[in-house]
Amino acid sequence: MLKEMAAPEKTAPCSSAGLSNYFSADHPDEDKWADCVHCGMCLEACPTYLETGQEQHSPRGRVHLIKSVAEGKIQLKEQFADPVFQCLDCRACTTACPADVDVGGLIEEARGQVRQAMPLKGWKGAVSTFFLKGLFPHQERMHTVSGLLKFYQKSGLQKAVRTIGALKVMPDHLASMESIMPELQTPVQKKYKDVDVIPTKGVPKARVSMLTGCIMDVMFGDINQSTIDVLTHNDNEVTIPKKQTCCGALHVHAGDREKGRKLAKQNIEAFENSEKVVVNAAGCGCALKEYPELFKDEPQWKERAEVFAEKVEDISKYLYDTGYEKPRSSLNKKITYHDACHLAHGQGVRHEPRQLLKDIPGVEYTELSNADTCCGSAGIYNITNPEMAEAVLDRKMENVPEDVEMISMGNPGCMLQMAMGVRKYGRKSEIVHTVQLLDWAYQKDEQNAGLEKSIAVAGEEEA
Amino acid sequence: MFGSKKRKKPQRDPHINKLIEIVGEKEVLYEDADLLSYDCDGFTVHKAMPKAVVFPANTEEVAAIVRYCSTNNIPFLARGAGTGLSGGAIPLNREVIISLVKMKHLLSVDYENRQAVVQPGFVNLKLTNSISDKGYYYAPDPSSQYVCTIGGNVAENAGGAHCLKYGVTTNHILGLEVVLPNGEIIEISEAGVPDSPGYDVMGLLTGSEGTLGVVTKITVRILKNPEGKQTVLAYFDHIEDGSRAVSDIISAGIVPAALEMMDKTAIEGVEAGAYPVGHPDDIEALLLIEVDGIKAGISEQIEEILNVCRGRNVREVKVAESEEERGRWWANRKTGFGAMGAISPDYLVQDGVIPRSRLPEVLENIYEISRESGLRIANIFHAGDGNLHPLILFDSRKPGETEKALKAGTACLKACSDVGGSITGEHGVGIEKKEEMRFVFTDEELEAQIKIREVFNPDDLLNKGKLFPTPSRCMDVKKIVKDTVAVQ
Numbered sequence: 001m002l003k004e005m006a007a008p009e010k011t012a013p014c015s016s017a018g019l020s021n022y023f024s025a026d027h028p029d030e031d032k033w034a035d036c037v038h039c040g041m042c043l044e045a046c047p048t049y050l051e052t053g054q055e056q057h058s059p060r061g062r063v064h065l066i067k068s069v070a071e072g073k074i075q076l077k078e079q080f081a082d083p084v085f086q087c088l089d090c091r092a093c094t095t096a097c098p099a100d101v102d103v104g105g106l107i108e109e110a111r112g113q114v115r116q117a118m119p120l121k122g123w124k125g126a127v128s129t130f131f132l133k134g135l136f137p138h139q140e141r142m143h144t145v146s147g148l149l150k151f152y153q154k155s156g157l158q159k160a161v162r163t164i165g166a167l168k169v170m171p172d173h174l175a176s177m178e179s180i181m182p183e184l185q186t187p188v189q190k191k192y193k194d195v196d197v198i199p200t201k202g203v204p205k206a207r208v209s210m211l212t213g214c215i216m217d218v219m220f221g222d223i224n225q226s227t228i229d230v231l232t233h234n235d236n237e238v239t240i241p242k243k244q245t246c247c248g249a250l251h252v253h254a255g256d257r258e259k260g261r262k263l264a265k266q267n268i269e270a271f272e273n274s275e276k277v278v279v280n281a282a283g284c285g286c287a288l289k290e291y292p293e294l295f296k297d298e299p300q301w302k303e304r305a306e307v308f309a310e311k312v313e314d315i316s317k318y319l320y321d322t323g324y325e326k327p328r329s330s331l332n333k334k335i336t337y338h339d340a341c342h343l344a345h346g347q348g349v350r351h352e353p354r355q356l357l358k359d360i361p362g363v364e365y366t367e368l369s370n371a372d373t374c375c376g377s378a379g380i381y382n383i384t385n386p387e388m389a390e391a392v393l394d395r396k397m398e399n400v401p402e403d404v405e406m407i408s409m410g411n412p413g414c415m416l417q418m419a420m421g422v423r424k425y426g427r428k429s430e431i432v433h434t435v436q437l438l439d440w441a442y443q444k445d446e447q448n449a450g451l452e453k454s455i456a457v458a459g460e461e462e463a
Numbered sequence: 464m465f466g467s468k469k470r471k472k473p474q475r476d477p478h479i480n481k482l483i484e485i486v487g488e489k490e491v492l493y494e495d496a497d498l499l500s501y502d503c504d505g506f507t508v509h510k511a512m513p514k515a516v517v518f519p520a521n522t523e524e525v526a527a528i529v530r531y532c533s534t535n536n537i538p539f540l541a542r543g544a545g546t547g548l549s550g551g552a553i554p555l556n557r558e559v560i561i562s563l564v565k566m567k568h569l570l571s572v573d574y575e576n577r578q579a580v581v582q583p584g585f586v587n588l589k590l591t592n593s594i595s596d597k598g599y600y601y602a603p604d605p606s607s608q609y610v611c612t613i614g615g616n617v618a619e620n621a622g623g624a625h626c627l628k629y630g631v632t633t634n635h636i637l638g639l640e641v642v643l644p645n646g647e648i649i650e651i652s653e654a655g656v657p658d659s660p661g662y663d664v665m666g667l668l669t670g671s672e673g674t675l676g677v678v679t680k681i682t683v684r685i686l687k688n689p690e691g692k693q694t695v696l697a698y699f700d701h702i703e704d705g706s707r708a709v710s711d712i713i714s715a716g717i718v719p720a721a722l723e724m725m726d727k728t729a730i731e732g733v734e735a736g737a738y739p740v741g742h743p744d745d746i747e748a749l750l751l752i753e754v755d756g757i758k759a760g761i762s763e764q765i766e767e768i769l770n771v772c773r774g775r776n777v778r779e780v781k782v783a784e785s786e787e788e789r790g791r792w793w794a795n796r797k798t799g800f801g802a803m804g805a806i807s808p809d810y811l812v813q814d815g816v817i818p819r820s821r822l823p824e825v826l827e828n829i830y831e832i833s834r835e836s837g838l839r840i841a842n843i844f845h846a847g848d849g850n851l852h853p854l855i856l857f858d859s860r861k862p863g864e865t866e867k868a869l870k871a872g873t874a875c876l877k878a879c880s881d882v883g884g885s886i887t888g889e890h891g892v893g894i895e896k897k898e899e900m901r902f903v904f905t906d907e908e909l910e911a912q913i914k915i916r917e918v919f920n921p922d923d924l925l926n927k928g929k930l931f932p933t934p935s936r937c938m939d940v941k942k943i944v945k946d947t948v949a950v951q
């Protein structure tokens with residue numbers, strides 16, 4: 001019985017809803033499942049259903065189970081936890097559902113309930129505590145890790161480890177994660193520590209604040225740098241509010257809504273004075289936009305969260321909406337685009353990043369079939385559910401043409417996962433962030449301009 | 464199964480062990496929390512738990528499961544995507560559900576002879592998607608085609624928007640492989656030669672709602688894409704004008720590929736759903752009309768349709784200007800049922816057929832039923848072939864409202880049969896309409912049909928309690944007694 005599972009100091013199981021087996025605090029939202037008419041139109045969109053063929057691993061099944069707990073038909077036990085945590089949180093169902101059922105929101109609420117009833121144990125618990133509690137929310141620690149990782153790469157140790165096969169001692173999926181670790185750059189948080197406003201070259205047209213993201217900044221400092229450069233190139237001043245922290249997406253996905261709320265509050269405060277919050281990681285952007293969901297029981301914070309959410313924009317959409325200079329130099333590459341779930345399904349951003357790519361001269365753009373199906377990264381899903389993540393990745397890779405030179409996308413988690421896919425299938429495609437391509441094209445413009453200038457100068461001198 | 468290795472298994476039913484022997488541990492669900500997702504299909508008014516769900520990978524496994532169930536007197540039924548709207552896949556008798564979703568492959572395509580062979584779990588739309596690059600498509604297009612299976616389509620003889628011109632599923636089936644309720648595997652017209660001599664067993668099986676056998680392989684007809692296609696959207700201030708325009712179009716000798724209608728409540732639903740088009744909110748009806756065929760004749764037909772609409776006081780009528788626009792109009796229509804979720808917690812969709820010319824009066828009767836029951840009814844339907852879909856909107860959480868909805872549904876069907884129509888066009892009878900079968904058949908006629916079922920399914924173990932009213936006659940009463948005795 002659930003009642004036995006609930007520790008005495010926790011809130012009592014929901015009493016208002018009569019039969020509900022949920023805790024009353026942060027109770028999954030009945031209005032959300034009431035929208036579901038059980039039509040099944042979401043089935044074929046769901047990667048875990050396609051993989052298993054089982055209804056409880058489909059959006060319709062999950063909604064049905066979530067409702068069943070509220071009706072007292074099943075309990076907050078493993079058989080409920082299983083389908084709810086097998087969900088990739090990819091939100092493909094949200095796009096497919098004709099009734100606009102917020103399946104993703106329901107699942108996150110359900111996860112919160114499961115974690116209240118049955119805290120994580122074992123290695124999954126350890127991994128999740130390490131990453132989610134001990135690391136991501138702590139900038140200094142992230143920077144230390146970044147330093148260590150960099151030392152590991154630079155010292156040649158990485159190479160040694162890879163070649164002598166010490167990786168074999170790690171669980172398989174962690175070993176393959178290591179092998180695709182990108183070359184690390186200095187996190188921008190650290191680099192611009194003493195800079196309040198990063199200036200534009202010309203007259204500024206707007207000032208935006210940037211969420212640096214924890215994984216993004218440590219693993220992909222260069223992408224953050226590109227984001228800043230592209231923004232300033234297009235006359236946007238950039239600020240990096242110091243108090244900002246991890247967006248909390250991974251905590252919320254993992255059911256730790258309490259921590260999620262804490263981080264959300266810190267970010268809401270950190271960006272209080274910002275007019276626009278630009279994000280280059282789809283998962284983070286989506287989480288920020290969904291902050292109001294976390295504060296059902298705290299109306300004041302809900303209001304602040306709503307104001308905040310309005311300010312959040314993905315970098316590609318921000319550039320598209322406010323205008324950007326079309327580069328003149330060519331990047332002669334065959335490029336395709338993978339829709340990060342949390343951009344396409346989560347934020348409805350599909351067209352904008354594609355347009356950015358198409359605006360770069362020389363880009364031979366090819367559309368990926370099923371571009372918006374999940375790659376299996378899904379936050380730390382690929383660490384906690386490696387088998388399913390790999391199966392989903394296999395399906396993704398089936399659709400990637402062999403001859404594309406670059407696969408562009410807008411989310412660091414996807415980049416790591418796709419890099420793993422490319423490696424597994426012995427492909428040569430490079431994994432890039434959309435904004436990087438724009439940045440490289442601008443850099444080329446500048447070099448060319450420099451060259452022209454020096455030619456011109458040389459010409460003048462000759463004359 | 465992914466991620467569920469560590470669950471403690473309770474003491475297992477010996478039948479479950481047998482099923483596991485046939486298909487393997489991973490392919491059988493038998494614990495309550497796993498079974499819960501199978502307690503209904505797209506018809507949610509009745510719910511019942513199955514004994515187990517089994518996922519066979521091939522015909523032999525299906526046959527072995529069926530044989531085991533039939534020798535051990537265990538009720539069983541087939542399930543595809545579970546989008547059925549009449550409860551055909553609901554396990555009323557604690558059935559073993561044979562889910563065919565893992566038999567989901569396209570086995571072969573023969574472009575020369577214009578046919579394809581699919582497994583029953585192959586999703587309808589995937590067929591068109593797999594052959595469209597060669598310029599072919601599969602015509603029957605139920606609105607659920609994104610997810611429903613061709614096996615389920617055969618069982619329900621599914622129709623769709625484009626069936627007005629091209630016919631329903633049965634017109635596109637060339638061959639079937641079926642596992643009979645005793646476990647025997649039979650092939651009907653294997654080579655896909657149409658019109659073979661003898662009785663039309665294939666026709667009988669198509670639309671038999673999973674009560675005569677489990678379909679394990681299907682040979683279907685594929686068609687060459689029409690050379691041209693144009694789509695018209697017409698808005699009417701008065702529903703009667705819209706209804707009359709439908710008859711006028713057909714009377715003018717045009718056979719549109721599709722002729723669909725939505726009324727005001729339906730429009731409110733689709734506009735609140737995920738694929739709004741921007742229809743005005745103050746019109747009483749809209750028509751979505753598509754004409755296809757050889758390019759030459761199309762514009763004339765479109766001109767004629769526009770004229771008919773104008774003659775019926777259309778407020779606005781337009782032709783889709785791009786494939787993208789056409790796609791949006793269709794997505795809006797095809798997701799229409801689900802979109803009702805945005806304006807109502809539950810809906811019950813009815814599926815009556817009427818002579819086209821009686822459309823205005825039947826619609827008026829339906830609105831009367833709505834007023835009397837106090838429940839809103841949205842109409843979104845295949846007007847061209849007189850196939851009505853009144854969607855009765857209700858909230859099952861409110862005491863008594865489900866019963867009210869069911870009653871209103873029955874009244875809608877009565878309104879259809881009263882004008883010489885029928886109680887189902889394409890969604891089947893299932894559980895939902897079995898009592899209403901009496902509106903259209905006499906006791907003798909029902910009895911004759913049950914006799915046919917008994918030839919295939921003598922012990923009524925396969926999808927028991929569907930399709931016919933229970934008990935429909937004394938013999939059935941006897942059977943119920945016999946079954947009860949057998950169970951004891």
Ligand SMILES: Cc1cc2nc3c(=O)[nH]c(=O)nc-3n(C[C@H](O)[C@H](O)[C@H](O)COP(=O)(O)OP(=O)(O)OC[C@H]3O[C@@H](n4cnc5c(N)ncnc54)[C@H](O)[C@@H]3O)c2cc1C
Pocket residue numbers: 038039040041504505540541542543544545546547548550551552563583604605606607610611612613614615616617618619620621622623624672673674676677678679800801889890926
């Ligand atoms: C939103 C929505 C829109 C719809 N629109 C339409 C429409 O436009 N036209 C239309 O005709 N229908 C429509 N339907 C109804 C439904 O999609 C069809 O009846 C479809 O054919 C059912 O297919 P399924 O795979 O979901 O079958 P299921 O629902 O799983 O099963 C339906 C019946 O078929 C039997 N069955 C399934 N597979 C087999 C098999 N291999 N062998 C023997 N019996 C089998 C089952 O026992 C059950 O009785 C709609 C449903 C929804 C939810």
Ligand code: SF4
Pocket residue numbers: 045046047048049057058059062086087088089090091092093094103104
């Ligand atoms: S979020 Fe993705 S994995 Fe989860 S139910 Fe929806 S489609 Fe399936």
Ligand code: SF4
Pocket residue numbers: 035036037038039040041042043059060063093096097098099100101103801804
């Ligand atoms: S979640 Fe949406 S698409 Fe899926 S069954 Fe419910 S209403 Fe239909």
